Amino acid sequence: MSEHDALLVDLDGTVYRGPDAIEGAVETLEAVRERATVSYVTNNASRGPDEVADHLRRLGLTLDTDAVVTSAQAGAAVVAEHVAAGSKVLVVGTEALAEEIRLVGLEPVRAEDDEPVAVVQGHSPETGWPILAEATLALHRGVVWVACNVDPTLPNERGLLPGNGSMVAALRAASGREPLVAGKPAAPLLEQAIARVGAERPLVVGDRLDTDIAGAHSVDAESLLVLTGVSTPTGLLPAEEGQRPTYLGADLRVLGGDLAATAVADGDTAGFTARHEDGHLVLSGDGDDATAALRALCRVAWASDGWHGVRGDGPAAEKMISALGLSSG
Template sequence: MSDAALLDRHDAVLLDLDGTVYHGARPIPGAAEAIGRVRERGTPVRFVTNNASKAPAEVADHLRSLGVPADPGEVSTSAQAAARLLRERVADGANVLVVGTGSLAAEVDGAGLRSVRKVGDEIAAVVQGHSPKTAWPDLAEACVAIRSGALWVACNLDATLPTERGQLPGNGAMVAALRAATGREPLVAGKPQPPLFHFAAESAQAADPLVVGDRLDTDIAGAVAAGVASLAVLTGVTTAADLLAAGPAERPRYVAADLAALAGKADELEIGPRPGWRVEPGGSALVVRSAGGRDAADLLRALCAAAWESDLATVRAADDQAAATLAELKLG
């Protein structure tokens, strides 16, 4: 095994936010310190979010309020990625109908296009991002433009978004309404599609970035689609059971409990057999034996390797230490 640090392998860290750096208005313990250590190494950091409703400066302000130093230039949003997609596909100065916030409209204007809110002159494209003020008249204008042949770009397809009141309709729910009304499919800028990660990596001038996130279906799937390495952390929605059952399109290269792992050694964080654990197929389950191992995250790395190779996601302990560690992972 190599003693190389994880960040010796990767030239930027692309961080998801909710579930990875914070939970809404609460910072995840240790996250700010871990990000600080990344900065001390001189490794660029980008905060990558599907949220298209806030400008980078607002996202940076929220991070700083939680004790995480951040500059607006370090924030990469799906609105920025959507504006880039539009710039690549429509002529300079073209009219783009915006369904979303003023921040999204500003990104469109900043890309050399002209944001509008109603169908009037020829509409080259429609861009759609979340806004709590989106209503039927906004969708009606977009429907007319899309059915008339305008390019349609969605910032993301998140069906819901987390709030203090629970999960509420997200941009994907509004996209679904237009999909039903038009029979069309949008280009998607945000996770799990590659454009947002490509935009963030280029912003950091990174050739081999590391994506870090808590969701397999957005963060990790987006990294796989973009062809870059990823680290899944267990501070958000993904569980150990989710990881064992993950298909090829949602499998990270590394797994860790939290962002403290960014200071760790690459080989020790990579999914694969671990010296402290023995994991072997045994009938319809993976049988786990301790060979001196006690660390739950290390066992999870070994379990993922065995599960993905064997297509077995059920586990069984062969000794007391294995049983205790599987219980810690809420497996078994």
Template sequence: MSEHDALLVDLDGTVYRGPDAIEGAVETLEALRATATVSYVTNNASRGPDEVAGHLRDLGLTLDTDAVVTSAQAGAAVVAEQVEAGAKVLVVGTEALAEEIRLVGLEPVRAEDDAPVAVVQGHSPDTGWRILAEAALALNRGAVWVACNVDPTLPNERGLLPGNGSMVAVLRTACAREPMVAGKPAAPLLAQAIARVGAQRPLVVGDRLDTDIAGAHSVDAESLLVLTGVSTAAGLLAAPAGQRPTYLGADLRVLTGDLAATAVADGDTGGFTARREGGELVLEGDGDDTTAALRALCRAAWASGEEWTGVRADGTPAEKMISALGLDPA
């Protein structure tokens, strides 16, 4: 972390899964507080920053509420830039999102009959047809539309659940419109987090290529992908340039070691090398670090613009790595 003055850490799938901390996350983040500012930046708009901070403290983390930046806050800020002070905003989401709308000087409402000039949409496990219908009426009348995030899924301890992006898709289909997006991968949420701590060299950390890592690219920041949540080895190998991380680790514990060794472009590959043979990626070498083997495969996969069609092992150690990474031939 010597090259970075702030850590912008995702939550779902990175620090915790469901209510429980991921192994090593709390100890790592507590250790890093001595050398860098640690902020928690979440696309989940269902809870207020005070509730999120309370959950993190219950897990054993030390932080002030200001260390939490949510997509609800970013969404409210984006709405406030689009409408006049005091304007009515239809809220599709929790009361925490409604409170953020109040805090930026706007009036939250829940019905189209109240003539809202904007719609703000964030995740809520209670979102149903009736509030989506109210939002559709407002959007078809021309209201401004801001989505706190467009994550299609939300990880928890049971698996992947529908995220806010899946609910956004309902209104996209019904209204043939596209929302402005406040959360990752769009820039507003991370830009707000960076500005709050005055960071010059932030490191964005998360488990999703399409939100956390793409979001880092949107604010020209370096990034670390951890394999504790949504994105997989296969997804990483196929990632377009705008979703490729600077660093790769199994989990947050890589932050207390030699971070440079985890750089995908020129970090440690643990004795493994990879090459292309036709459309295949071929891994060879010997070692026991799956993320090191994955870094070697990434270099081969990203070396040209051509798509790869499969992954093959040259030798038993490489075969074990491919299996551990879930890259076995179908």
């Protein structure tokens, strides 16, 4: 972390999965806090920052509530930029999102009959047809539409569940409209987090290429992908340029060591090498560091065109490819 003055860390799939902390996350973040500012930046708009902070404290983390930045806060700020003070806003989401609308000087409502001038949409496990119907009616009138985030899935201890993006897709289909997006990968949420701590060299950390890592690119920040949530080696190898992380680690514990060694471009590959041969990525070497092997493969994959498979050069490399969840051939 010597090259960075702030850590902007995702929550779901990065710090915790469901109610429980991911192994090593709490100890690592407590140690990092001694060297850099740590902010918790979540696309999940279902809880207020105080509730999120309480959850993190129960896990053993030390933080002030201001260290939590949510997509509900960013979504409310985006709405406020597009409507007059005191305007009515139809809220598709939790009471925590409605409270953020109040805090920016707007009036949350739940029905089209109230004649809202905007719709704001964030994740809620209670979202159902009635509120989606109200929002659809408002959208057909042409009101402003802001989505706190568009993540199609939400990781928890049981696996991947429908995220806010899945509910946004329902309104998109029903209205033919596209929302303004506040959360990652759009810039507003991360810009708010960076401004709050005055960071000049932030490091964005998360588990999703399409939100956390793409979001880092949107604010020209370096990023660390951890393999504890949504994105997997299968998705990482063909990642487009705007979704490629600067660093790659198995989990947050890589922040406790030499971060530079985990750089995809020039970090440690622990004896593994890769090459492009006959349309395949070919892994060579023998070791037990799966992320080092994956970094070697990424270097070649991202510099190559037209590869269509992965294979190992020898039994040890084949075993590693299997451990990474990549099919040989």
